[in-house]
Amino acid sequence: MKIYVPLDSAAKALGADEVAEAIRAAARSCDMDVQVVRNGSRGMVWLEPLVEVERDGVRLAYGPVSVADVPAILDGSAETLGPVEDIPFFARQTRLTFARCGVIDPLDLDDYAAHGGLAGLRRALDADPAAIVQDVTDSGLRGRGGAGFPTGIKWKTVHDTPAAQKYIVCNADEGDSGTFADRMIMEGDPFSLIEGMAIAGRAVGATRGYVYLRSEYPVAIAVMNAAIDTARDAGLLGDDVLGSGVAFDMEIRVGAGAYVCGEETSLLNSMEGKRGVVRPKPPLPAIEGFMGRPTVVNNVLSLATVPVIFERGAAHYADFGLGRSKGTIPVQIAGNVKHGGLFETAFGMALGELVNDIAGGTATGRPVKAVQVGGPLGAYFVPDEFDTPFGYEEFDGAGGLIGHAGVVVFDDSTDMAQMARLAMEFCAVESCGKCTPCRIGAVRGVETIDRIVAGDAAAAGLLSDLCETMTDGSLCALGGFTPYPVMSALRHFPDDFGLHREAAE
Amino acid sequence: MRQHLPQPSAGDIQPLIDRHLAQEGPLLPILHSVQDAFGHVPEAAVPMIAEALNITAAEVHGVLSFYHDFRDVPAGHHVVKICRAEACQAMGGAALADAALARAGVAWHGTSANGAVTIEPVYCLGLCACGPAAMVDDRLVGRMDAAQIDAILTEAGA
Ligand SMILES: Cc1cc2nc3c(=O)[nH]c(=O)nc-3n(C[C@H](O)[C@H](O)[C@H](O)COP(=O)(O)O)c2cc1C
Ligand code: SF4
Ligand code: FES
Numbered sequence: 126m127k128i129y130v131p132l133d134s135a136a137k138a139l140g141a142d143e144v145a146e147a148i149r150a151a152a153r154s155c156d157m158d159v160q161v162v163r164n165g166s167r168g169m170v171w172l173e174p175l176v177e178v179e180r181d182g183v184r185l186a187y188g189p190v191s192v193a194d195v196p197a198i199l200d201g202s203a204e205t206l207g208p209v210e211d212i213p214f215f216a217r218q219t220r221l222t223f224a225r226c227g228v229i230d231p232l233d234l235d236d237y238a239a240h241g242g243l244a245g246l247r248r249a250l251d252a253d254p255a256a257i258v259q260d261v262t263d264s265g266l267r268g269r270g271g272a273g274f275p276t277g278i279k280w281k282t283v284h285d286t287p288a289a290q291k292y293i294v295c296n297a298d299e300g301d302s303g304t305f306a307d308r309m310i311m312e313g314d315p316f317s318l319i320e321g322m323a324i325a326g327r328a329v330g331a332t333r334g335y336v337y338l339r340s341e342y343p344v345a346i347a348v349m350n351a352a353i354d355t356a357r358d359a360g361l362l363g364d365d366v367l368g369s370g371v372a373f374d375m376e377i378r379v380g381a382g383a384y385v386c387g388e389e390t391s392l393l394n395s396m397e398g399k400r401g402v403v404r405p406k407p408p409l410p411a412i413e414g415f416m417g418r419p420t421v422v423n424n425v426l427s428l429a430t431v432p433v434i435f436e437r438g439a440a441h442y443a444d445f446g447l448g449r450s451k452g453t454i455p456v457q458i459a460g461n462v463k464h465g466g467l468f469e470t471a472f473g474m475a476l477g478e479l480v481n482d483i484a485g486g487t488a489t490g491r492p493v494k495a496v497q498v499g500g501p502l503g504a505y506f507v508p509d510e511f512d513t514p515f516g517y518e519e520f521d522g523a524g525g526l527i528g529h530a531g532v533v534v535f536d537d538s539t540d541m542a543q544m545a546r547l548a549m550e551f552c553a554v555e556s557c558g559k560c561t562p563c564r565i566g567a568v569r570g571v572e573t574i575d576r577i578v579a580g581d582a583a584a585a586g587l588l589s590d591l592c593e594t595m596t597d598g599s600l601c602a603l604g605g606f607t608p609y610p611v612m613s614a615l616r617h618f619p620d621d622f623g624l625h626r627e628a629a630e
Numbered sequence: 631m632r633q634h635l636p637q638p639s640a641g642d643i644q645p646l647i648d649r650h651l652a653q654e655g656p657l658l659p660i661l662h663s664v665q666d667a668f669g670h671v672p673e674a675a676v677p678m679i680a681e682a683l684n685i686t687a688a689e690v691h692g693v694l695s696f697y698h699d700f701r702d703v704p705a706g707h708h709v710v711k712i713c714r715a716e717a718c719q720a721m722g723g724a725a726l727a728d729a730a731l732a733r734a735g736v737a738w739h740g741t742s743a744n745g746a747v748t749i750e751p752v753y754c755l756g757l758c759a760c761g762p763a764a765m766v767d768d769r770l771v772g773r774m775d776a777a778q779i780d781a782i783l784t785e786a787g788a
Contacts, residue, residue, distance in 0.1 A: 134755070134756060134757060134770055135756075135757050135759065135760050135772060137770050138755075138757050138760060138763060138770035138771055138772030138773075139760055139772045139773060170759035170760050171759070171760075173760065299756065300753065300754060301754070302715030302716040302717050302718075302753065302754045302758060303715075303716060303717045303754075303758045304754075304756070304758070305756035305757070305758055305759070308756040333654075340662075340699055341752060341754070341755050341756065341765075342756060343768055344770075376653075378655075378658065378659070379658070379659075379662055380658075380699075381658060381661070381662070381697035381698070381699040381700060382697055382698035382699035382752075383696065383697050383698060384753060395658065396654075396655045396658070397654075397655040398655045398656060398657025398658055398683070398693065399657075399693065400692055400693055400696040401696060401697070402696075415654075415655075416654060416655075457758070457759070458759065459717040459720075459758035459759045459761070460716065460717040460720035460721065460758065460761070461720040461721055462759070465758075465759030465760065466759050488721070497716055501715065501716060501753075531717075531758070533716050533717045533720055533758065534720065535720045536720070539719075539720065543724075544716065544719070547714075547716065547719065551715075551753060554753075555753070
């Protein structure tokens with residue numbers, strides 16, 4: 126009998142290791158033949174630890190499982206949630222990037238290949254590099270790190286820039302609150318990222334890759350390191366990738382707890398052993414990146430989506446989506462929700478459908494007050510705006526951003542003035558210090574919000590001015606976008622700041 | 631108990647530096663290795679790193695001070711990192727954190743008087759769908775409640 130118990134961080138944080146151990150011990154004591162597979166998470170975090178028992182080729186789900194439930198699961202008397210694929214939250218998804226996550230043993234390369242893995246890389250190794258770049262362009266894939274820049278165009282710049290050494294750098298800094306998709310795919314399907322990076326290397330002529338992975342993710346670091354070792358042993362990495370004569374190798378670099386190092390130029394400075402200060406652009410990293418050489422910097426999800434594009438074809442991917450937002454987006458539903466987790470779907474679903482329908486509203490059962498989309502620099506949306514469809518342009522048009530597609534839900538007990546204050550405080554703590562509006566402005570922002578809350582209504586104008594200065598005068602989005610959450614909170618919830626509606630406008 | 635380990639010698643530190651010298655951009659990997667070994671980056675390591683990388687000691691200090699992860703003095707026996715970011719706040723993380731700080735008698739970054747526990751803020755552990763979240767040394771904790779954080783601190787000796 127095969128039993129799946131996730132090794133995913135969220136599952137571990139909810140007791141998966143203890144459950145796995147209890148299953149092994151119970152099986153030993155009653156002499157049952159049980160193979161425990163530590164898979165990735167299926168993404169239904171409210172059901173974690175979600176244990177799957179394979180019976181007659183069907184994987185029956187149980188969850189959330191505690192150690193006390195183990196005997197009943199083993200003897201078949203426990204009540205099952207049914208086959209994982211039939212759970213509505215799962216059944217309603219379109220899984221392309223996450224197709225294998227939670228299904229396979231993350232560190233078993235044969236299992237990976239048996240589920241479509243390596244087909245994309247094999248195709249790419251036979252293709253002309255310029256044609257690979259064209260395919261990525263045709264797929265419509267846009268950067269999932271936040272800015273939504275077309276991945277094919279970035280690759281073309283690096284492809285067209287001659288150099289003796291080029292690099293693929295994967296941005297796995299995932300600092301945005303409410304996001305965990307990068308972590309999940311690295312823990313649950315690490316070979317997809319490795320394969321995506323190898324394809325990128327082939328496309329642009331880069332032979333070295335790095336994954337800059339935040340130190341807050343010890344499980345992802347361990348899984349990725351093990352996967353790289355396995356890939357190297359199997360000839361997927363090294364001087365002769367899958368016998369093609371093409372070289373590509375990679376290593377993990379661990380971050381050091383600085384949010385701003387998710388910004389690509391700060392990240393490159395950090396990798397070079399410097400303070401993670403943001404560099405002015407130009408030069409673009411695509412032309413002068415790591416060690417001054419042409420470098421592709423892409424988010425984990427951008428790179429991990431490349432294999433499926435080559436496996437199934439650019440047109441297949443581009444068929445999904447809405448307008449210029451093509452393909453699927455792994456939405457991360459977090460905060461105060463009944464059904465939190467990872468929900469991959471074609472672009473275009475309305476925000477309200479995600480929050481009310483998919484996530485089932487709040488965990489506390491109270492009304493939704495606000496939803497922050499796109500991490501700590503994203504705007505707060507209110508239920509009146511729930512018809513906004515999930516798409517880059519659509520969110521931009523509504524005064525917000527998709528960012529890395531985190532959706533954080535708050536109920537009506539939330540004090541939005543405190544959330545605005547947190548945004549400013551975070552900016553002050555994490556500012557790289559390069560520009561004054563961000564470095565000083567964020568500290569003033571905290572003070573100004575405190576003044577407003579203490580009853581100084583006139584300070585509201587000051588806060589607006591300050592935000593305008595930050596928006597206009599900041600080099601990067603940390604200082605430039607912090608006004609989004611602050612001003613949207615102020616606009617929608619002046620009462621929380623002790624203001625009358627007119628004063629906030 | 632706060633650890634009073636003997637200061638590491640040059641002989642302890644040098645191999646941790648040397649092992650990374652072939653890497654491109656070796657400074658962060660070196661600092662991580664040194665901190666992993668000693669729980670902090672001892673002052674004695676700074677000139678050695680500077681020398682090995684042919685940069686100034688001031689530059690090494692500059693890098694050390696930029697990143698939240700690195701410490702120049704040892705932490706308490708256990709480090710409890712509590713998430714302060716939005717998704718955990720949506721689940722009542724702020725009140726839990728306040729209770730934990732009060733219970734240990736410290737402010738953020740502080741170490742309890744007996745040296746048992748240091749409490750650090752962290753901005754997201756990627757456990758945002760099962761908050762409030764924390765990390766106790768290397769162990770992750772999700773859906774944390776008041777009783778749990780209390781038990782964690784008791785176990786840690788705060
Ligand atoms: C303050 C700040 C933090 C960022 N953090 C991340 C991050 O954690 N992960 C990420 O992929 N991109 C992050 N970005 C965006 C990167 O600068 C860059 O656009 C991205 O890595 C490019 O990859 P993509 O085109 O695949 O999205 C951040 C940007 C800013 C301004
Ligand atoms: S906006 Fe802030 S984080 Fe960004 S470059 Fe300026 S000081 Fe650094
Ligand atoms: S916001 Fe707390 S773990 Fe992400």
